[in-house]
Each structure stands twice: as C-alpha cells, then as structure tokens.
Amino acid sequence: MTTATYSTHPHEHERSEHGIGYWLTMALAVVLLAFGLAIFAGGVWLIALGGSYYYAISGVGLLATSIFLFRTSMAAFSIYLVTWLGTLVWAFWEVGFDWWAQLPRLLAPTIVLLLVAATIPVLKRAEND
Amino acid sequence: MASRHLATLTLALGLGCVSAVPAVLAQQTSSDPVQDEPTTAQSQLPPVPADEDGERPAVSPGAAGESGAAETADIGTDRSQPQATQAVGADWPYYGGGPKAQRYSPLDQINTGNVGNLERAFVYRTGDMPSERAKGKYAWEGTPLKVGHSLYMCSAENILISVDAATGKENWRYDPKVSDDAIPYSASCRGVAYYVNPQAGDAAACKTRIIEGTLDARLIAVDAKTGEPCEDFGDNGAVSLWDGIGNKVPGWYAVTAPPAIVRGVIVTGAQVKDGEAEDAPSGVIRGYDAVTGKLAWAWDLANPELTGEPADGETYTRGTPNMWTAPVGDEKLGLVYLPLGNSSVDYYGGNRSDAENEWATSLVALDVTTGKPAWHFQTVHYDLWDYDLGSQPTLVDFPTDKGKVPAVILPSKQGDLYILDRRTGESLFPVKSVDAPSGGVEPENLSPTQPTSAYHTLRKKRLTEKDMWGATPLDQLWCRIQFRRANYDGFFTPPSADKPWIQYPGYNGGSDWGSVSVDPKNGILIANYNDVPNYNRLIARKKADEMGLKPINERAKEDNGSIPAKAEGAGDPQAGAPYAIDVNAGWRSSLTGMPCTEPPYGGITAIDLASGETLWDEPLGEALRNGPFGIASRLPLTIGTPNNGGPLTTAGGLVFVAAATDDLIRAIDVKTGKVVWQDQLPAGGQATPMTYEVDGRQYLAISAGGHHFMETPVGDYLVVYALPQNAS
Numbered sequence: 001m002t003t004a005t006y007s008t009h010p011h012e013h014e015r016s017e018h019g020i021g022y023w024l025t026m027a028l029a030v031v032l033l034a035f036g037l038a039i040f041a042g043g044v045w046l047i048a049l050g051g052s053y054y055y056a057i058s059g060v061g062l063l064a065t066s067i068f069l070f071r072t073s074m075a076a077f078s079i080y081l082v083t084w085l086g087t088l089v090w091a092f093w094e095v096g097f098d099w100w101a102q103l104p105r106l107l108a109p110t111i112v113l114l115l116v117a118a119t120i121p122v123l124k125r126a127e128n129d
Numbered sequence: 130m131a132s133r134h135l136a137t138l139t140l141a142l143g144l145g146c147v148s149a150v151p152a153v154l155a156q157q158t159s160s161d162p163v164q165d166e167p168t169t170a171q172s173q174l175p176p177v178p179a180d181e182d183g184e185r186p187a188v189s190p191g192a193a194g195e196s197g198a199a200e201t202a203d204i205g206t207d208r209s210q211p212q213a214t215q216a217v218g219a220d221w222p223y224y225g226g227g228p229k230a231q232r233y234s235p236l237d238q239i240n241t242g243n244v245g246n247l248e249r250a251f252v253y254r255t256g257d258m259p260s261e262r263a264k265g266k267y268a269w270e271g272t273p274l275k276v277g278h279s280l281y282m283c284s285a286e287n288i289l290i291s292v293d294a295a296t297g298k299e300n301w302r303y304d305p306k307v308s309d310d311a312i313p314y315s316a317s318c319r320g321v322a323y324y325v326n327p328q329a330g331d332a333a334a335c336k337t338r339i340i341e342g343t344l345d346a347r348l349i350a351v352d353a354k355t356g357e358p359c360e361d362f363g364d365n366g367a368v369s370l371w372d373g374i375g376n377k378v379p380g381w382y383a384v385t386a387p388p389a390i391v392r393g394v395i396v397t398g399a400q401v402k403d404g405e406a407e408d409a410p411s412g413v414i415r416g417y418d419a420v421t422g423k424l425a426w427a428w429d430l431a432n433p434e435l436t437g438e439p440a441d442g443e444t445y446t447r448g449t450p451n452m453w454t455a456p457v458g459d460e461k462l463g464l465v466y467l468p469l470g471n472s473s474v475d476y477y478g479g480n481r482s483d484a485e486n487e488w489a490t491s492l493v494a495l496d497v498t499t500g501k502p503a504w505h506f507q508t509v510h511y512d513l514w515d516y517d518l519g520s521q522p523t524l525v526d527f528p529t530d531k532g533k534v535p536a537v538i539l540p541s542k543q544g545d546l547y548i549l550d551r552r553t554g555e556s557l558f559p560v561k562s563v564d565a566p567s568g569g570v571e572p573e574n575l576s577p578t579q580p581t582s583a584y585h586t587l588r589k590k591r592l593t594e595k596d597m598w599g600a601t602p603l604d605q606l607w608c609r610i611q612f613r614r615a616n617y618d619g620f621f622t623p624p625s626a627d628k629p630w631i632q633y634p635g636y637n638g639g640s641d642w643g644s645v646s647v648d649p650k651n652g653i654l655i656a657n658y659n660d661v662p663n664y665n666r667l668i669a670r671k672k673a674d675e676m677g678l679k680p681i682n683e684r685a686k687e688d689n690g691s692i693p694a695k696a697e698g699a700g701d702p703q704a705g706a707p708y709a710i711d712v713n714a715g716w717r718s719s720l721t722g723m724p725c726t727e728p729p730y731g732g733i734t735a736i737d738l739a740s741g742e743t744l745w746d747e748p749l750g751e752a753l754r755n756g757p758f759g760i761a762s763r764l765p766l767t768i769g770t771p772n773n774g775g776p777l778t779t780a781g782g783l784v785f786v787a788a789a790t791d792d793l794i795r796a797i798d799v800k801t802g803k804v805v806w807q808d809q810l811p812a813g814g815q816a817t818p819m820t821y822e823v824d825g826r827q828y829l830a831i832s833a834g835g836h837h838f839m840e841t842p843v844g845d846y847l848v849v850y851a852l853p854q855n856a857s
Contacts, residue, residue, distance in 0.1 A: 035603060041605045049613035051594050055606045087602075094595045100728045100768060104598055104605040 021122040022072070028115055029069035036062030054090050057107075058083055065116060072126035080116045084109055196348055208392045208498040211460035212327055219822040220273040224320035224387040225644070226777075226819065227339040229524035230457040232646035234820045238827035240781030243852055244796045244806040250828055250851040251297035252811070257845050258283035259316070260309055267843045268315035268815060269834025270385075270642070270774070274323050275821035276337070281353065283318035285834060287343040289351055295823040297849060301356030303349075305367070310379035311345035313402040315837060318344075319455065319642065319816075320387035323353065324394070324419045335359035340419065342384025343396050346370040348417060350485045358804065363422030370399060373427070374410045375444040378682045378836070382410040386521075386642070389465050391497045392421045392456030394426075396465045397453030401473055404701025404710060406680040407480055409473035411444060412451030414493075416500055418623065426500025429672075430469075430493075431484035436500055442623065446482075448473040448614040448705075450489040454642050455521040459535075459551060464503055466524075466537055466551070467493040470517030475698075476624045476667060477706035479571050491515055492539050492547075494554060504554030508541045510576035513624050515698065516542045520644035520775075527557060528652060528739045538647065540640035540656060543620070544588030545581050546741070558584040558741065568616065569623030569630070570667060570708065579621050584741040587639050587658040587734065592631065598727035600757045604718050608725035611716075626667035626708060635663035635714060636698070643775030643788060643817055647738065653799060655776045655784050657733040657749055660769070662726055664716040666696070673709035678702040714838070715771065721757040729769020733776065733786060735802060745802035750789025754841070773839055775817035777829075787814025787831055790839050794818065794831050794848075810848060813841025826851055 040059025047056055061083030068076035091105035218235050219228030239247065259267045262756055269517040273282035279291045279300055285389035286307045290634075291300040309316075310848045321341040323819050327594065329336040337353035347369055350362035358366025371377050381402050382610065388397040394416040401410050416425040426436050431446035450469045458465040469492070470487045472478070481489075509516045520540040525534035527548055537551040548557045562578045569575065594612050599605035616622055617631040624630060638659040645656040668676070680702045698712030724730060737744055748769025756762035772786035778799060787794040787810060794814050795807035813835035820829050829850040835843035 011581040029633065038603055039606060042603070042610060046606060046610050046613060049610060051609055051613045055602065098727075101598070104601055108603075118599075 021119070022126075025069055025072065025119045025122045028119060029066045032062050032066040032069065032112070034062075036066050054087075058087060061086070062112075069116070069119065069123075072123050074120070074123045074127055076123060077116055077120055079111060084113045132366070146781050147723045159658070172344050181797070187838070190521030201387040202774070206385060208394060208463070210392070211463070212392055214460055215323070215325075219581070220277070221273070221819045221821045222323050223274065224322070224455055225457060225521055225523065226824075228458070228460065228753055229647075230455075230527065231523050231649065231778075232644065232817060233648055233780075235650075235780045236820055236822055236827045237282070237780040237782075238822070239779065239783065239820070239829060239852060241783060241798055241805060244783055246852050247796075247806060247808070247829065247850045248853055249731060249808075250295075250849045253292050253299070253847040255282070255284035255288060255290060255468070255845040255847070257286050257288055259285075259843060261666060263309040263312060263316060263836050266312045266314075266316055267308075267834065268317050268836040268838065269832055269845070270315075270317045270319045270754065270816050270821050270836070271832045271834060271847075272320045272817045273830060273832070273847065274321060274339075275819070275830075276323055278823060279353070280821075280830070280847075281321055281323060281339050282832070283321050283341045285316040285318055286312075287318050287341060287349070289321065289339055289341060289349065289356065290354070291339075291356060292847075294821060294828065295826070297847070303351045303356040303358065305343055305345075305347065305349050307344050308379065311343070311383060313344065313380050313383040313385070313400050315385070316344060317385040319385060322390050322416055324389050324390050324393075324395075326420050327393075328420070330583075335361060338362070338419075340388060340390070342370070342385040342386070342388055342399070344385065345379065345398060346374070346382050346384060348384075348388070348395060348397065348423065350419075361421060368417060368422040370397070373413070373439045373443075373445050375447065376682065378410075381405065381681050381733075386453060386455040389456040390419050391460060391465045392463055394465075394497045396456055396458065396467075396495070396497065397418050398456075398467065398469075400453035402681060403475055404698055404703055405473065406682070406702065407448045407472075407474050407705030409448045410451075411446050412449040412469070412473075413445035414452060414467055414495065416497060418502070428495055428500045428502070433480055433501075449485055450491075453517070454519050457537075458497065459524060462552060463496060463498050463537075463771040464494045464551070465497050466522045467495055468520065468522060468539070470494055470519075471512045471515055474703045474706050475515040476513055476710040477571070477703060477708050478513055478574055478666070480706060486511060490518060492518060492522060492537070492549070492554075494551070495703070495843040501532040506539070506547065506549055506554045508539070508545065508547065508580060509543065510579055511574060513575075514543075514621070514632055517636075518542075519638065519641045521642070523645060523647055524551060525649065525738070529557065538645060538654065540587075540645050542634065542639040542641065544586045544634055544639035544658065546585045546587070546640075546645070546654070546656070546736070547582050547797050548584050548741075556582075556584075558582060563620075565621045566618035566623060568618070570626045572623070575608045575623055585654075585736050585743075587656060587660075588634055589660055590622065592617065592633055592662060592726065596726050598724060599718060600721055600723060604720045604723070607720055608718055611664065611725060624665065624667050624708075624710075626669055629664055629666040631662050631716070632665055633662035633716055634659065635661050635716075636712070637661060637714070637771060637773070641773055643773055646776040646778040646784065648778045648780075649738075650780060651799065653744065653778070654736040654738045655733065655778050655799070656733065656736065657772055657774075657776050657786055657788055659731045659771050659773075661715045661724070661730050661771055663698075664713040666711050667708035668700075668711055670707050670709065673702060676700070676709075678709045680704040682811060722759055723755075723757050731769050731772040731789060733784070733797065733802070735784075735799065747797075749786065751793065753791045753793075755790065757792040760799065771839060773815045773836060777818045777820060779820060785818045785820070785829060785831075787816065787818060787833075789814075790841055792833070792841055808850070810844075811846050812844025813839060815841060826854065
C-alpha cells in the first residue's frame, strides 16, 4: 500500500525518495482518471440511450487503474491488464480483423497498457518499501 | 510509330429516317417510373443491331409523332436532322470524351504493360488562382477537350484557353472577366463544348467554336482557331442567361458545367445556389442556337406553355428544380438528357408545387427540336435530401439477350444505377419500390415508397452503432452517443428538428458530378463513389433568425456578396420555409474533426455492364493527408477517402482516376482493381482525367485545381503525362 499511510516513514524522508518515475506514474494516474471519468460518464449515457455497455465497464477499469496507480499498487497493472484483455475480446467480437475499425478500439488502450506496464518498477519498489 | 487512332467516325448525317419524336416517346411523360414489376425493353421494342464500331444507325422505334420536328424555320440551324458528331480517339471532343459521354478512349498506347513508365510531358498553368476574396471558394474541376492539335479548356473563373496539345504552349486565351462576386458554391468550370458550324465555309470565322457557360451566367462563344469572340453569336460572342431569371444576384445563378450541343442547339441549365430561399432563380432549361445564340426554346417545368422569353417584368417560375451538372445528347434521336436536381430549398418540401414534385430529381429527355419533354424518370420522390442528379448520364448500346438496346446509364447520389431505354425511359431492369421511413416535420407529405434499382447500387448497408469511429475510445464513444441521439431509420430517414437525423449516403453521393465510365469493349462499367453520411438538423425559423441566417439576396445588400466559404448546407437559411438547415457534411466529430464513421469513405468499383454484378470493389485514396485535428497523418495506406471527379477508362486496360483527397492520380488495372501506377499531383485532383493522341503519341491529362470542400490544395495546373518517346 502507499507509503504515505505508513507512520513509520517520516514525512520528509518519504518525499525525498520520490524520483521521476513516481511523478510520471502520478501523471499517468491523472490522465487515466480524466479519461476514465469521461468514458465512464459517457458510457453510462450511451447505455441510457440503448447503446453498448463496453464503455461504462472499461471506464470503471480505467478509474480503478487510476486509483491503484495513485496508491502505487501493483494491482493497477493487474486491473488494467484485465481491462485491456476484455477490450481485446470485445473489439474482435465487434469488428473482427477490420484494422481501420480496430484503430480507435485497440490503439490507445494498447498504448495505455504499455504505459501502465512501464510503471511496474515504480509500483514494485513502492510495494517493497 | 504508327497511329493507333481507332477512329470511330460517327456520321449520322444522311440517315433520313430519323423522326424527331416517335410517338412511343411521348406516352411516358406523366407515368410513375416506380414499378413493382420488371419492365424490360426487350419485350417491347425491337433490338437494334449495332455496327462494328459500337455506333449505330439512327433508330426509328415508332411512327413519327405529331410533335413538331418542323418548327425550326425561325432560327438558322435546321434542327430536324442530326448533325455530325466527333469521334473520341485521337481527339477528346466532348466533356465526356465522345458523344456518348462514356469517359472511355480507344487509345491503347499506354497500357497495363508500360503504364509504369509514364512521365510528365508538360505542366501548363492557367494563372487563374483565387484572389484574397475568393480564397476558400475555388474548385476548378475542369476537363479539357482536345481537337486537332489543340487542347481547349476553361479556368476556374471561366478564362477560355487553347494550348498546343503536344507541348502545352498557349495558343490563345479569352478572359470574359468574371467577378469573384459571381462565385456560387465554388468557382468551378468543368468544361467547354466544341461546335462545328455546318453551314460556314472552312475559312469562315467561328467555323469551329468553343462555347462555355460562365459563373456570371453568360454563354460565351469564341473562335476555336483564334479565341476571338464570335461576332455572329449573341451580343459580340455572348448571351446573357439572366434574361427572364429576375433580380440579378451574383452567385445565386451560375453555370459550372459544360452545355450539351444537340442538333445545333446549345442546351444549358444553371446552378441555383442551394438552400437560400424558396423564391429563388428558376431552374429553367434553355436551348440556344449554336450559331446565332438566339433562344431556340425554353422549358420551364412549372409553366410549360411558356417556351420563349417571359413577358416584361415576369420571370420563369422561381425556385424550380435546376440542372447544375452536364447533360448529354443523342443526335439521332434529337433528345437531350437532363439530370435535374431538387427544388431550391432541399430539406423542406411543404411549399413545393405539384410540378416541382413531378419533375424534381428526374432524368428528363427533352426533344431539342421543340424543347418539350419526351419522357422523364424520377429517382427520388419528394426529395428532402439534396439527392440532385449530379452525374452526367452516359449513353451506351446496352447488351441484352435480344441484341443491343440504345440505353442511358443514370447514376445517382443515393447510389442506384439505372439503365433506361433512352428512346422511352423504360428501365431495362426492375425498378423496386421500397417502403420509406416516416416521421420528421412533415410526415403527411412524405412519399411512402422510394424507387431503387435492381441493376446495381453503390450504396452500402445501413449504419449501426459499431460503425462509429474515432482516434481513441473516447471520441468513438462520443460518436456512438451522437448516433444514438439522432433519428436514423436507414436510407431516406426524413428531416427532423427535434433531434438531428442521419442521412446516408450524404449529398456527395454515391455518384456525384464525376459520373461513371464505360468500357464498351470489355463490357465493364467503372464507378467511383462516396460512402459518407451527413449529420443534419432542421433549425426552426425563429432560431435561424436569431442565428442571423439570411438568404443570399439579403446578405448581398449588406456586405457586397463577399460571403465566407463554408460547406454546402452548413447553416443555409431556406428562406420561405419554416426551417433552415444545418448540415454536418461527412459527419465530422466535434472533438477531433475526424469522420464519426469508420473508413472507407469512398471507393471505386467495376461492374459487369450486362448483368450489373460487381467484378471488384476497392477503397479509393490513401490516408496521406488525413488525420485528427486536421493534421496530415502521412500514412501511405489505402483508407478510401471521399472523392470528387470521374474515372477515365482506356482500351489499354486501364482506369485513370484522381478524385480522392490524397492528391494522387493513379492507373488501375480494369481487370483486377489493383493500382498499377500513381503520381503525386501539385494540387488536389478533383477532376476527371482525359486522354488524347498527337502525332502517334498518347497523352494523359488531368487538371489539379484542388477543392475547398474536399480540403485539398488549390492549384491551376494541367498536368499531362506520356510515355518516354524512345520507349514506345
């Protein structure tokens, strides 16, 4: 769990060990929070209009990923991996091997997967603390 | 090398059996073209044997009718007899190639084996580029003619130009001084017409003449040899088309297409700028003597008794459906085929007259000897979608079980291709009547059914939510929400004001002004097409007033007619109707500017002419210049872009087509649909290419003029290709 909650770590000491990786992880968490909120809210609207359930569900995945990134928890990666795998299954179910149609469905989520994977060292270090 | 010019000299003179309007033609005039049962011409009309070169003797399918072939005495040219036509081959004497407008050339020096060696022979620049005021309004769209050693063309603002067809050296130019005020939707001049005065001596001035209609609504005739105005034509070479139209509002009434000249009669309509007002210039079709420029006849569809000029202070019926695109004529039958558009106000029909509802969005066969309709065929009933017939029709000797039938191919924006017996207007294939969606703001007026063609349609299957697109899941989601929020009940969903509605295909087609090409040798029809929806909404009058939407005649008073360029329909006032209209052409995402629907947005297909079956169908255009937020992706991947400009097919087994938004011209193998050559143009290639031969060398020409609506770079280039001289 996040270091900030451990009383054994002095506040000053904790801040000093946050390197660039930590702040990039936080930046990614902020971006995913923004996208997650938009996609979740839009997804709920789409369901209300009679459309696909995918977006609301993937919005939940993004929000959860974001929260666990804020907490520098390895669960962030696991949750996003599941979200991405679910996206993959959904995308092929919807449009198969039509690569132009896959562009909006898979490109950005795959980039996000790579970015979340890139935070693993930060998350691991945090968990080992 | 030896000339491969396959002359197909089409001499129709001396075939005295042509009667002007056979009785069989007249009976169709008022009948409803939508029929549930198959109508086949072969069961009703005798097949006519074609002669060797695909041309045919004149036909006389019925006894001579009572309609007058004889009332031609009042003008100089005898309209009772066909005149000689020019053959396509070494020359490209008509906008559509030959007299049949097949956009086909029998030249085969450039072929599938050597097309990869094509190189630029020359690049000619017209010098006609937009002024500061005209920026964002240019879309040249020109296709030159070639006769003898000369190319003949008009620039975007109607400068007539002749250049040497082998070198690009300018022979002459004639500038009719068209003002930027005159630009309607676009500064376009798609082409000119070439006419040989059969009565003049060979040395006489204007024996051969180049004729164009201008943006400021004049017919201009100049000597093909010198570019000097023809003194015998109108007022020193010009005829005003504003006569009888009413108050002169520059940009509201403009000619952008070449006229047809049939039996010595110049037949022209004009573009009446869409969506301005119900009280708009008339869509009257007029015929002028090609020698004298005198009005031969007028056809005002809502006032058929008026065949000359209206009385002083009166006008031809205002707001009626117009013909903004190119017609085609049949010299032997003495008919001209007019692809009519919709009434001036496209998206509301409650105030239209019965005559408008009868004739709008119809192909009309008009007898050029009298100016009276022989038959007509309506492709959309009660058109509320701007489904103007935009494609020049193509004449063809259509292969049937019982021989060849003189037919006309009618492409449409909704995608259906109709094959009609051009003598009678009877469809050679079943015309199906489909139930149309109901609803919208005028449900009581809607046509309950609409026609579709059993021959072929370029239209794709109806949209679903999963066809929505974007760069990321977020903008894709936004488009899915837009999809669910709109009224959409498939093809022909009626206009609505409570919610937006989706129109698919959009007003760009299907097939637009580029039309189709026919390879008569292999029996293949080539069609490039758009596959793009529009996202539209009616705007109640009160709100439109608040938005400041005013028709062009009121705008003109305020700011001298300099109107910001915009896509057609994006906030058109439709004055007189209870609703204005807002069109999101191509349904672009408000988040990214990218289309809300997935690619392809355009394609090109080959169709077996006899059966209508698809031979191949490929996306047309690369993603090079497209991307989110207007940023060019530079992806050299075929995505299928919107396209404007027709195909050219040659006996070399090639289809040449530019049209797409990637600024490429390409050659496609007609048998396989594969691109076998391409070249980058210096500007957008929104034009139909043409080909010709000089001294045994075949040339390929395309104008790169760009197009504001297609968002391609504007230019004034005529780019001409040929094979290296030592390699042929």
